Amino acid sequence: MARLDPFSVPDFHLPFGNSKHPLAARANAEATSWALGHELVTDAAEQFTAIGCGHLAGRVSGDVPYETVVLLAEWMAWSFVLDDQHDHLIRTGELAAWRPVTDAITEYLATGRTSRSTSRRNPLVKGFIELCDRILGGMSPGTAARYRTHVPQMLHSLDQEAGNRGAARRPSVQDYVLMRRHSSQLLPMMDMVEAGLGIDLPQHIHDLPAFQAVVESAVDIISWGNDVFSLPKEHACGDNNNLVSLIASWEGRSLQEAVRSVEARIQVRIEDYVTAERRLFQVMDPQGEMDPTVRAAVTRCVRSYEDWMIGADLWQRYECTRYSDERFAAGLESAYTRPDLVSVA
Numbered sequence: 001m002a003r004l005d006p007f008s009v010p011d012f013h014l015p016f017g018n019s020k021h022p023l024a025a026r027a028n029a030e031a032t033s034w035a036l037g038h039e040l041v042t043d044a045a046e047q048f049t050a051i052g053c054g055h056l057a058g059r060v061s062g063d064v065p066y067e068t069v070v071l072l073a074e075w076m077a078w079s080f081v082l083d084d085q086h087d088h089l090i091r092t093g094e095l096a097a098w099r100p101v102t103d104a105i106t107e108y109l110a111t112g113r114t115s116r117s118t119s120r121r122n123p124l125v126k127g128f129i130e131l132c133d134r135i136l137g138g139m140s141p142g143t144a145a146r147y148r149t150h151v152p153q154m155l156h157s158l159d160q161e162a163g164n165r166g167a168a169r170r171p172s173v174q175d176y177v178l179m180r181r182h183s184s185q186l187l188p189m190m191d192m193v194e195a196g197l198g199i200d201l202p203q204h205i206h207d208l209p210a211f212q213a214v215v216e217s218a219v220d221i222i223s224w225g226n227d228v229f230s231l232p233k234e235h236a237c238g239d240n241n242n243l244v245s246l247i248a249s250w251e252g253r254s255l256q257e258a259v260r261s262v263e264a265r266i267q268v269r270i271e272d273y274v275t276a277e278r279r280l281f282q283v284m285d286p287q288g289e290m291d292p293t294v295r296a297a298v299t300r301c302v303r304s305y306e307d308w309m310i311g312a313d314l315w316q317r318y319e320c321t322r323y324s325d326e327r328f329a330a331g332l333e334s335a336y337t338r339p340d341l342v343s344v345a
Contacts, residue, residue, distance in 0.1 A: 004235045004329075007256060009228055010263040014221075014270065014313055016306040021058035021069050028054025031073035038127040040081040044336035050321040053077045059311030061193055062304055068196035071134055072189060078127050079185050080322075084334055085124065085342050086158050091237075091333070095162055097342045101125055102155045108132065109148055123341060135192060140200040143191055150187040157182035161241045170240050170249055181216065183241070184223040186308070190215075193304055199297050210283040211298075213276035218305040221269045222312045224262055229316045229323040231259070236331025273309075277302055 021027070031053045035041045041048045057073035089095050104119035105128050114120045120129070136144050160179050164171050171179070181187070194201075205211055227234075227243040234242045235255065243265075248258035280302070285295060316323055327335060 004232045004255065007259060012225055012263065012266050012313060014310045016310040018059060018307060018310040018314060021061060023066050023069065024055050024058025027057055027069045027073045028052060030070050031077040034074045035077045035081065039123040040078065040127055041336045042338055047334065048336040051080060052315060052319040055319040056312065056315040059315055060308045062197055062307055064193065064196035072192050075131055075189065075192065078131060082124060084337050088333060088337055088339065089342060090162055090165055101342055106152050106155065109151055139195040142200060142203055143195050147188055147191040150191060153182045154185050154188060164241055165239060170246060173246050173250060176243065176246055177220065180223045181219045184219060186219050186222060190308065194301060197300060197304060199301050201297055201301060205284065205298060208283060210276060210280040214273065214280055214302060214305065217269050217273040217276055218309055221266055221273065221309050224266050225313055226316065228259055228262055232329040233331050236329065
C-alpha cells in the first residue's frame with residue numbers, strides 16, 4: 001500500500017476539561033521499567049517510553065492514588081505490546097501461535113491458574129498474571145465481574161480484526177463500530193479507573209440503557225478519534241480495521257473526505273453523549289429521591305468518561321509518538337517489537 005499523504009488531524013472540539021496527575025512522567029518511566037523487567041520489550045526502550053503510557057494514565061485517572069496511575073500505565077504498556085504482537089503475527093502469517101497465549105490469559109482470568117506451564121512462561125502471559133492479581137485485588141466483586149467479562153471480549157475482538165484483514169469483503173461500518181468498542185481495549189481500563197476512584201455502582205445502574213448509551217458514546221468518540229490518528233500506519237500496511245478506511249471504501253470517498261466524515265460523526269457522538277448523560281439522570285432519579293451517595297458515584301463515573309475522552313485526545317496529539325513515528329507512518333513495525341515474543345509460548 002502507498003503511504004498516505006500528510007494530513008492534519010482535525011480538532012474534535014471536545015467540550016471537556018482535563019487535568020493531569022503531577023507524577024505522570026514518573027509513572028511513564030516506571031511502566032517502561034516494568035515492561036523491560038518482564039521482557040515484553042528488550043530493545044529500543046527509548047522508543048517505547050515515547051509511547052507515553054504514564055502520560056495517558058495520568059490524564060484519565062482523575063484523582064486516584066499514584067499507585068493506581070502506575071498500575072494503569074503498566075497495563076497500558078502490556079496492552080500496547082499485546083496489540084503489536086497480534087499485528088506482528090498477522091504480518092508473518094503465524095496467528096496459530098496466538099491461541100495458546102490468549103487461552104492461558106482467559107483461563108487464568110476465569111480460574112486463577114493456567115494448565116500449560118509453557119504458556120505461563122511466556123512474557124505476555126506472565127505479565128498479565130502479575131497485573132491481573134493486583135488489579136482484581138483492588139476491585140469490588142461487581143467491578144471485578146465486569147473486568148473479567150471485558151478482557152475476553154477484548155481478546156475476541158482482536159480475533160475479529162485478524163479475520164477482517166484476511167477476508168475478501170470488508171466489514172460493514174456498523175459491524176466495525178460494535179467490534180471497535182472492544183478492540184479499543186478501553187473497557188477493562190475504565191474498570192480499573194473506576195475501582196481506583198472508589199466507584200462501585202450497583203449492577204442495575206450499569207444495566208440501564210441510558211447508562212450504556214453514555215458508555216458507548218464515550219468509547220466511540222475515543223475509538224473513532226484514534227482511528228484518525230492511526231490512519232497513516234493502517235493505510236500503509238493495508239489494515240482495513242479503521243473507520244476512515246471503511247467509510248472511504250463503502251461510500252466511495254477519498255481518504256481526506258472520509259476523515260472529514262469521521263470528524264462529523266464524532267461531533268454527532270459528542271452531542272449523543274451530552275444528551276445521554278442528561279437522560280441518564282432523568283431515568284435514574286425521576287423523583288429526585290435517589291441515595292445521594294449513589295448519585296455522587298454516578299456523577300463521578302460520568303466525569304471519568306469525560307476525562308477519558310479529552311485525555312486520550314490530548315495524549316495522542318502532544319505526548320505520544322506512536323502515531324507520529326516515521327516507522328509507524330510507513331506501516332512498519334515499531335522498533336521495540338520483539339519478533340520472538342509470542343513464539344516463546
